[in-house]
Amino acid sequence: QVQLAESGGGLVQAGGSLRLSCAASGRSFSSYAMGWFRQAPGKEREFVAAISWSSTMTSYADSVKGRFTISRDNAKNQVYLQMSNLRPEDTAVYYCHALKRFGGSFYELSEGSWGQGTQVTVSS
Numbered sequence: 001q002v003q004l005a006e007s008g009g010g011l012v013q014a015g016g017s018l019r020l021s022c023a024a025s026g027r028s029f030s031s032y033a034m035g036w037f038r039q040a041p042g043k044e045r046e047f048v049a050a051i052s053w054s055s056t057m058t059s060y061a062d063s064v065k066g067r068f069t070i071s072r073d074n075a076k077n078q079v080y081l082q083m084s085n086l087r088p089e090d091t092a093v094y095y096c097h098a099l100k101r102f103g104g105s106f107y108e109l110s111e112g113s114w115g116q117g118t119q120v121t122v123s124s
Helices: none
Strands: 003-007 010-013 018-025 033-039 046-051 058-060 068-073 078-083 092-103 106-109 118-123
Touching: 003 092, 018 033, 018 118, 033 068, 033 078, 046 068, 046 078, 046 092, 058 068, 078 092
Parallel strands: 010 118
Antiparallel strands: 003 018, 018 078, 033 046, 033 092, 046 058, 068 078, 092 106, 092 118
C-alpha cells in the first residue's frame, strides 16, 4: 500500500508561487490516480486537482484553474502541485491522496490514511 508525505509549503506574498511535492513509498505507485486537497481553518477539506496514472488526464477545481498545475514523475514516485499567482484565499493545509477514479469535480478516494499535509500561507 502507498504511503504519502507532503512538503514544500511555506509563507508567500500574494501573487507569488510555490511548488508542493508529494513523496510516495510502497509498491504500484504508478497504477494510482492522485489528487491534491486542502483544508483552511474552520472549513471542510476540499478538492484541488487530480491527475491520472499516465498524466494524460487532469482535473482542477474552478477556484484554482489557470493558476495551479498538477504533475507527476512515476520514476521518482513524486506528485507535484505548481501554484502561481497565489491569493490569501489559498491559505490552507495541503494534502495528497491516491484516487480510484475522478472526473471533473468528482472523485473517489483509494484506501489509505491522510498524511500530515503541508501548510501554505499567503499574505496580503
